[in-house]
Amino acid sequence: MQTQLTQLLQIKYPIIQAPMFLVSNVAMVKEAMKSGIAGCIPALNYRTLDELRAAITELKSAKVEGGSFGFNLIVNKSNVKYKGQLEVLCEEGCDFIITSLGSPEETINQAHKAGIKVFCDVTDLKFAKKVEELGADAIIAVNNEAGGHRGQLSPQELIKELIDNCNIPVISAGGVGCRADIDKMLSYGAEGVSVGSPFIASIEAGVTDDYKQACVDYGASDIVMTERISGTPCTVINTPYVQKIGTKATWIENLLNKNRKLKKWVKMVRFSIGMRATEKAAKKATYKTVWVAGPSIEHTKAILPVKAIVANLLS
């Protein structure tokens, strides 16, 4: 399974354990590296820059041949810690950064000076062309089967459009839960896959057992889109609580969103409130079961160690 991604990151298999807010952690990435794949953690999973620095130090000393590690940076204004996080990543070093939401220009320039590769989340050709021009090393093509903030195009449509029009490697994100899915994405022309949801139900994940078990008990047909977390549609498991609160933004949010001056602030406040609520649902036993996951949990049959999840993906 040698591809441009395995060459870029010096990994054994063309798989990235995708960054997941609140879920990804050092323990998962260590096991990912030992399994011959890359692992990525959102920088936002660390409250302070010192905690981020400590995570990098631990991963650097745990790095083994055939594995690699990186961090995800939210590069738009909703992330007030962005500048500090970028500085720490460049000072301490990591193999790659995945950027999301916003222009990756500064990240690409700074990271490249530090010898770090930059992959950028995109959902359409226009943005892909932009990040290619800015010097991105690869594109993460987020399709309409992804968990979290998904794209609009099917895996096949998106990959084809990008490989026909861009010259950097395309890594497909979304909808991969088994070997056949990996082979399918590679046959469409992707150089690798970024896999998130199937790793939620891992022993190492830092979320409650209820959340992990829900990924086992529910399947693809239980995933719905909700605007109730951050305002931006996001995939969640359709638990009785989600059914009770509904998936549409409230009338008051819609009203505030229509006001152009207020819109930016409403978005930032909404984002922060939503993230705190999701954190409670993911990390504490609560009746407010709003759990983010994508349809690829269909293949999740048990809570397993990361190593076993990788082995299942490859078999």
Ligand SMILES: Cc1cc2nc3c(=O)[nH]c(=O)nc-3n(C[C@H](O)[C@H](O)[C@H](O)COP(=O)(O)O)c2cc1C
């Ligand atoms: C629980 C969860 C949290 C996520 N958090 C982030 C995040 O913080 N940053 C990001 O760029 N993508 C995030 N994603 C998207 C993943 O990185 C990846 O693109 C997606 O999981 C791929 O789809 P899959 O879940 O079908 O594998 C998240 C996805 C999930 C399921």
